[in-house]
Amino acid sequence: MVTINDIAKRANVAKSTVSRYLNGGSVSQKTKEKLNQIVAETGYTPNTFAQSLKAKKTNMIGTIIPRLDSYSANEALASIDEELRERNFQLLITNTNQLPAREIESIYSLAKQKVAGILLFATVITEEHKKAITEVGIPVILLGQQAEGF
Template structure:
């Protein structure tokens, strides 16, 4: 394998000139650039990434921490991140917490030890311990899905999306609307989507029966069980249910069908997520599209801006769109 010294001799330039050329880290005259480029092309020289990282103190790797690796939301976010980072020669190192809050902390430490150039965290909570850890990392970090003070965040407009979909249910004639949410330690999905629901119900002066509001976790079976609790505990049945994710909504629809109830004739169902399966369940699911691939692209752009010390935004609020289908 050729060394920088040998390339310098063949191109009749200094080793420092070759180093500046390879690292794009300083002035190299056009004449010297052409000679070095000619030697590299003729010899097929490929710089050692390890050696390059030692010189530049950059690994060209970004750590990405995901709450779950197998969901469509995660895959779209990763696709957006990877497509944007690849343009600048970066690779990604994935870590899957499987919704374990302790692993979020562990992976932040582990990725820092692995000397990644930055971390993109798809966060599921804003608990004080995690926020403090992120703020003390001394490493470029971008958060997707949650807002943390002093940390660059790419967030969804959860409050207004939830309010709009609840308003849509009201416009379709529903006054008894149930809600399936998640734990409020997840500020975005748990707190703000619930707040949007309550805001719409209050503005329309509609009563919220306490048994209509149930908390679940992020899977289909949990949505099934939450719908079961709503129907078995309520003396007055709702005519519609808003679930905060597609998976919860699909679980709810499954239980309704088992009970012989028709969607949307007996109970309408709406959600957030716009997953591919939401188009193919029967009936197709009215939902909100959050443009998850765009979230990944924006996070990648911000992490690159932080690394290169160019202008970046502390908070990016993404838009959304309501997709009207047959479940309402």
């Protein structure tokens, strides 16, 4: 797998120059053309996990589902996954075995993983759910349930 260091060595530029180029920053036209060619030749693709660490956010959407054997949830997840892939997002799926306490635990766990948002197929929305959603400070979309104020 080709890295930024490999690209920098081939182009005879600093790693920071390659990083600026990849992130749309200021790079001379001559250097940009050289880097375009090297990236095309090597088939380089950025490491999205490494990018997410630097940006302190990920292109991951956490999904909390009550059970794995739900036909309707699986159909929805297939469509959601397809749309997210087109937008360069990755879907993470957490199963809770229809336990509300595990749903709440998963909200906090996914937030610690720096997901960009959470899709919650909740069994029920309790005050603990509302508290967790408020505390994590990331977008949460409720599916299959309604909760006043959310």
